[in-house]
Amino acid sequence: MRGFDQLRLDRTQRRTLQQQLTDQLKAMIQEGRLRPSEKLPSTRALAEELNLSRNTITAAFERLHDEGYLQGCERSAFVVGTVTRAFRPGERQRPALAVKSAPPRQLMGPRPFRPAQPDVNLFPMKLWNRHRMRVLRRGNELLQYQSRFSMGLDELRQAVGAYLRDSRGIRCHWEEIAVTGGSQQGLYMLGQLLLGPERSAYMEDPGYPGARRCWEQAKAPIVPVPVDDGGICLPLPDAQDASLLYVTPSHQFPLGARMSLGRRLELLRIAQQRGLWIVEDDYDSEFRFDSVPQPSLQSLDEFRRVIYVGSFSKTLFPGLRLGYVVLPPELVEPFARLKATLEDHGPLVDQATLAAFLESGAFDSHLRRCRRVYRERQQLFLELVAQKGLPLVFPITGHGMNLAGHFSIEVEDTRQSAALAEAGIDTPALSSYCNKASRSGLLFGLTGFADGEIRTGVEAMSTTLVKSLGI
Amino acid sequence: MRGFDQLRLDRTQRRTLQQQLTDQLKAMIQEGRLRPSEKLPSTRALAEELNLSRNTITAAFERLHDEGYLQGCERSAFVVGTVTRAFRPGERQRPALAVKSAPPRQLMGPRPFRPAQPDVNLFPMKLWNRHRMRVLRRGNELLQYQSRFSMGLDELRQAVGAYLRDSRGIRCHWEEIAVTGGSQQGLYMLGQLLLGPERSAYMEDPGYPGARRCWEQAKAPIVPVPVDDGGICLPLPDAQDASLLYVTPSHQFPLGARMSLGRRLELLRIAQQRGLWIVEDDYDSEFRFDSVPQPSLQSLDEFRRVIYVGSFSKTLFPGLRLGYVVLPPELVEPFARLKATLEDHGPLVDQATLAAFLESGAFDSHLRRCRRVYRERQQLFLELVAQKGLPLVFPITGHGMNLAGHFSIEVEDTRQSAALAEAGIDTPALSSYCNKASRSGLLFGLTGFADGEIRTGVEAMSTTLVKSLGI
Numbered sequence: 001m002r003g004f005d006q007l008r009l010d011r012t013q014r015r016t017l018q019q020q021l022t023d024q025l026k027a028m029i030q031e032g033r034l035r036p037s038e039k040l041p042s043t044r045a046l047a048e049e050l051n052l053s054r055n056t057i058t059a060a061f062e063r064l065h066d067e068g069y070l071q072g073c074e075r076s077a078f079v080v081g082t083v084t085r086a087f088r089p090g091e092r093q094r095p096a097l098a099v100k101s102a103p104p105r106q107l108m109g110p111r112p113f114r115p116a117q118p119d120v121n122l123f124p125m126k127l128w129n130r131h132r133m134r135v136l137r138r139g140n141e142l143l144q145y146q147s148r149f150s151m152g153l154d155e156l157r158q159a160v161g162a163y164l165r166d167s168r169g170i171r172c173h174w175e176e177i178a179v180t181g182g183s184q185q186g187l188y189m190l191g192q193l194l195l196g197p198e199r200s201a202y203m204e205d206p207g208y209p210g211a212r213r214c215w216e217q218a219k220a221p222i223v224p225v226p227v228d229d230g231g232i233c234l235p236l237p238d239a240q241d242a243s244l245l246y247v248t249p250s251h252q253f254p255l256g257a258r259m260s261l262g263r264r265l266e267l268l269r270i271a272q273q274r275g276l277w278i279v280e281d282d283y284d285s286e287f288r289f290d291s292v293p294q295p296s297l298q299s300l301d302e303f304r305r306v307i308y309v310g311s312f313s314k315t316l317f318p319g320l321r322l323g324y325v326v327l328p329p330e331l332v333e334p335f336a337r338l339k340a341t342l343e344d345h346g347p348l349v350d351q352a353t354l355a356a357f358l359e360s361g362a363f364d365s366h367l368r369r370c371r372r373v374y375r376e377r378q379q380l381f382l383e384l385v386a387q388k389g390l391p392l393v394f395p396i397t398g399h400g401m402n403l404a405g406h407f408s409i410e411v412e413d414t415r416q417s418a419a420l421a422e423a424g425i426d427t428p429a430l431s432s433y434c435n436k437a438s439r440s441g442l443l444f445g446l447t448g449f450a451d452g453e454i455r456t457g458v459e460a461m462s463t464t465l466v467k468s469l470g471i
Numbered sequence: 472m473r474g475f476d477q478l479r480l481d482r483t484q485r486r487t488l489q490q491q492l493t494d495q496l497k498a499m500i501q502e503g504r505l506r507p508s509e510k511l512p513s514t515r516a517l518a519e520e521l522n523l524s525r526n527t528i529t530a531a532f533e534r535l536h537d538e539g540y541l542q543g544c545e546r547s548a549f550v551v552g553t554v555t556r557a558f559r560p561g562e563r564q565r566p567a568l569a570v571k572s573a574p575p576r577q578l579m580g581p582r583p584f585r586p587a588q589p590d591v592n593l594f595p596m597k598l599w600n601r602h603r604m605r606v607l608r609r610g611n612e613l614l615q616y617q618s619r620f621s622m623g624l625d626e627l628r629q630a631v632g633a634y635l636r637d638s639r640g641i642r643c644h645w646e647e648i649a650v651t652g653g654s655q656q657g658l659y660m661l662g663q664l665l666l667g668p669e670r671s672a673y674m675e676d677p678g679y680p681g682a683r684r685c686w687e688q689a690k691a692p693i694v695p696v697p698v699d700d701g702g703i704c705l706p707l708p709d710a711q712d713a714s715l716l717y718v719t720p721s722h723q724f725p726l727g728a729r730m731s732l733g734r735r736l737e738l739l740r741i742a743q744q745r746g747l748w749i750v751e752d753d754y755d756s757e758f759r760f761d762s763v764p765q766p767s768l769q770s771l772d773e774f775r776r777v778i779y780v781g782s783f784s785k786t787l788f789p790g791l792r793l794g795y796v797v798l799p800p801e802l803v804e805p806f807a808r809l810k811a812t813l814e815d816h817g818p819l820v821d822q823a824t825l826a827a828f829l830e831s832g833a834f835d836s837h838l839r840r841c842r843r844v845y846r847e848r849q850q851l852f853l854e855l856v857a858q859k860g861l862p863l864v865f866p867i868t869g870h871g872m873n874l875a876g877h878f879s880i881e882v883e884d885t886r887q888s889a890a891l892a893e894a895g896i897d898t899p900a901l902s903s904y905c906n907k908a909s910r911s912g913l914l915f916g917l918t919g920f921a922d923g924e925i926r927t928g929v930e931a932m933s934t935t936l937v938k939s940l941g942i
Binding site (some may be wrong): 018019026062063071101102104105107109112114117120121123129133136140141142143144145147148151153154155158164173174175181183184185188201213214217282292313317318319320321338340341342343344345346347348349350361366368448 | 480487517533542573575588594611612617625644646653659680685764790817820890942
């Protein structure tokens with residue numbers, strides 16, 4: 001058995017003997033040590049030679065056959081296939097590659113005080129898995145193509161509709177709800193549908209960069225609109241070709257203002273008058289601690305100019321990647337067509353599990369628990385920071401995952417943010433969210449971190465800022 | 472306790488008493504039967520009145536508080552919140568809606584002989600779930616935002632790279648692999664990156680409609696290219712502004728041709744010469760039954776003009792919605808930027824589970840099993856059809872999920888397809904995939920159906936065709 005004594009199988013390796021055998025035979029074929037049409041020994045003979053079971057040899061041969069390295073011939077013997085030069089390395093030169101293979105990167109959790117991080121340790125994964133198993137036992141339809149459901153499973157669209165009606169006063173038919181791959185995909189699609197080089201977008205300034213990227217992707221000019229304590233400032237700046245206005249009325253990103261009812265109604269009037277679409281991103285409206293919420297814009301809108309966007313990334317967990325868009329009737333069809341082309345349906349088992357999770361009340365319980373924990377974390381943080389006497393003020397509290405801290409002295413916030421990052425603290429500079437506006441401060445996310453992390457985080461932040469500010 | 476005797480709780484209902492109580496209190500507030508600032512009875516008093524546990528009452532009150540229907544006041548009593556008009560139905564008129572709420576649609580499995588349906592009953596879901604649980608036990612990082620991984624988890628990109636290298640001779644660095652929401656999302660993104668109104672796309676004619684939709688979405692003119700038994704016909708028709716060519720060389724969709732090695736090399740030469748990108752959709756190359764595969768275009772390509780697209784929808788299950796794109800080095804950065812805007816990372820638990828499934832060898836075993844079963848189904852179908860003596864010929868067999876059957880007599884295939892659909896048989900007309908080309912026949916998918924379904928399907932088809940063709 002010419003050549004086969006080169007095989008070296010090592011029982012101490014992590015890889016199975018079958019994998020080792022397969023790889024080594026493949027290498028022999030690729031390097032020409034076994035030639036096309038050469039007959040392989042019988043499985044029995046090779047098993048004896050290598051002191052392996054025949055099953056192992058047979059499995060390796062079958063795999064090589066499947067992959068085209070071997071061909072079958074009479075009486076189930078195998079010969080080496082007519083392997084093409086594609087499989088032979090070293091035979092020809094490729095141009096140098098721009099990218100070099102790097103080792104895989106470690107997954108890491110967020111460092112304090114990265115904004116918008118839910119605490120995934122609170123998530124009831126066991127309960128979620130029980131719903132998932134129940135959903136899988138219903139039958140195999142969820143595993144199959146379901147192109148009729150590229151806007152999401154009907155059961156999920158209905159459950160989301162009921163939740164939004166009860167919690168935010170949203171009124172729509174469930175067919176107007178699209179399930180998306182996070183709210184990011186929803187925003188991207190809206191940019192593609194509604195914007196272009198001659199259809200510009202109003203954006204809060206400072207505002208959410210994830211949305212800005214979507215409008216820029218659609219090549220739309222961006223018209224910044226100042227914000228104050230009542231949210232986006234009206235009247236809007238002139239922009240003849242504006243076709244969309246993006247707004248975060250529950251909790252302005254990043255400053256935190258809640259838009260007043262008066263301004264909400266005025267904004268709706270303007271939108272109707274000018275034919276503007278309003279994209280209402282209600283990104284962390286679920287986390288209200290102290291106050292009765294203002295009604296959503298969508299619930300106040302008589303004329304269906306509001307597109308309501310939300311996500312389960314922050315209420316459940318970001319790795320799930322499910323969000324939703326509530327569409328005005330005339331946008332349902334165009335959105336559905338784009339969704340069918342962009343991806344067809346998303347992952348269906350997750351969608352069905354989420355529907356069951358919502359319907360069972362488990363979602364509400366989880367949200368209540370998160371709200372309690374997050375409220376306490378925000379209070380703890382504010383107490384600790386107050387004790388430190390840092391030149392940071394927090395004018396808007398009592399709501400949401402993030403707090404904007406404004407410097408009460410003249411400071412270049414990007415520099416402080418960089419110094420803090422070196423000390424292991426992630427707090428983006430408020431100016432980094434600004435277009436024309438000028439704000440100096442830091443954005444703190446408090447929800448993703450346990451009390452101990454908040455304590456050590458505030459310590460580290462205080463030490464760094466005292467040193468860096470020379471106070 | 473004015474009004475509270477209106478509450479009607481029914482212990483025989485599917486909804487819990489707490490849910491019923493919450494809903495009815497909400498309705499009382501919405502309809503004004505409970506007025507803003509009105510004080511609610513104590514939980515103790517209401518529990519006695521309704522003969523419920525205090526816990527139930529407390530839970531209902533807390534939920535209503537969370538949703539803003541109630542406000543807390545002194546000594547943990549509740550008053551009705553200052554509910555805004557948004558929550559009150561019937562107070563104002565909305566314009567009529569274009570969409571009416573319909574009952575949810577049933578999920579259904581495919582009918583014979585719908586093309587491109589894997590048999591999800593073969594999928595080892597228990598084994599998959601074991602890998603999933605192991606992955607979840609590693610820690611909670613998979614649940615968190617991981618925006619550095621918007622091109623997919625590194626471990627999955629590496630596992631896909633190893634699989635493609637071994638099975639299809641693909642050579643790339645793992646950083647050149649993008650994980651996408653099915654191959655459909657990959658094709659959509661390529662259209663957005665590489666096409667436009669003045670950058671047209673060559674398409675096989677007949678060809679794959681899912682790809683065509685993506686090019687049309689990018690507003691690109693489509694230049695149809697005829698196909699014959701050797702795949703796409705060369706030289707290509709003139710098209711000055713063509714920037715992309717889409718091709719299915721392993722198993723031309725829908726006719727089934729395998730592109731000859733000579734033509735592959737010629738196509739690569741043309742692409743290099745003209746600066747064309749080749750999109751190689753290797754959509755069911757995993758299911759070769761009889762023959763050694765031709766090398767993939769990507770493996771033959773000296774100049775990195777080939778973009779290799781594939782999916783796990785057909786090898787695992789479509790509901791998973793994971794695919795991949797192997798990019799030339801210069802497209803990696805633009806693709807990554809678009810992916811970050813379009814959706815950020817996809818579902819991470821599924822990605823990590825798939826990586827483990829690939830690395831463990833479970834994927835290879837599953838594929839081998841499917842290949843055996845699918846080969847037998849194709850043989851069975853061909854035997855049964857031959858026995859019927861129908862005017863259908865199948866010139867290309869031995870590969871893939873689908874078989875193109877050509878009518879050997881003059882027939883309007885769309886009419887036969889419609890007649891078959893009425894009889895419960897889904898076989899699209901070949902002409903429905905054509906642009907300029909003219910083909911008359913039917914496309915049969917055989918992989919998604921057990922032997923019994925194939926038998927009854929062929930019976931039903933034969934009966935219908937005999938009647939409809941008058942033979």
